[in-house]
Amino acid sequence: MIFGYARVSTEDQNLNRQLDQLKEARAEKIYKEKMTGTKKDRPELSKLLDYAREGDTIIITDLTRISRSTKDLISLVEELGNRGINIKSLKESWLDTTTAQGKLMFTIMAGLSQFERDLISERTKEGLKSARARGRSGGRPRKSDKDIQKALKLYNSKDYTIKEITEMTNISKATLYRYITDLNEAN
Secondary structure, three states: OEEEEEEEOOOOOOOHHHHHHHHHOOOOEEEEEEOOOOOOOOHHHHHHHHHOOOOOEEEEOOHHHOOOOHHHHHHHHHHHHHOOOEEEEOOOOOOEOOOHHHHHHHHHHHHHHHHHHHHHHHHHHHHHHHHHHOOOOOOOOOOOHHHHHHHHHHHHHOOOOHHHHHHHHOOOHHHHHHHHHHHHHHO
16 A cells, blocks of 8 residues: 655645645555654654555655654664565655665665764764863763752742742753752652
């Protein structure tokens, strides 16, 4: 079966152009979504991925409709490939796993992406090693005990909101909650 997936970022945007292109590409069933692509949880995409079976093809108008990042795209295409499901982009003709050339191009692109991640990792490790050799340990500097104690006193007074406390002490919400949790566990 040939499925289509169409997505726009807001309720105000129109899906018609994508729907027309997907119908022209012979999509038999189209899953439609109106929500930002930055969200990992996209209900209609999840339904499509759950419903698709071996031998099916998913067509998208372009990559930005289905993936949040290159890493996300590679992961999704690999998952679909392992399940025997093809994916085809109408705009990016190199992404068409229904053809040998498309599979080759995707493999090359995935390899380049992995190579880039490996280079970044190597450079990061080299930078950390160089910094350690110069006596630097990295990471964020610890907050002063004075600021932490002030934040905890303000919190315990119950006179201030978390937002007010974080603004007065320059301690993040996460850090404040971590110290509150540690204090509660100690008692």
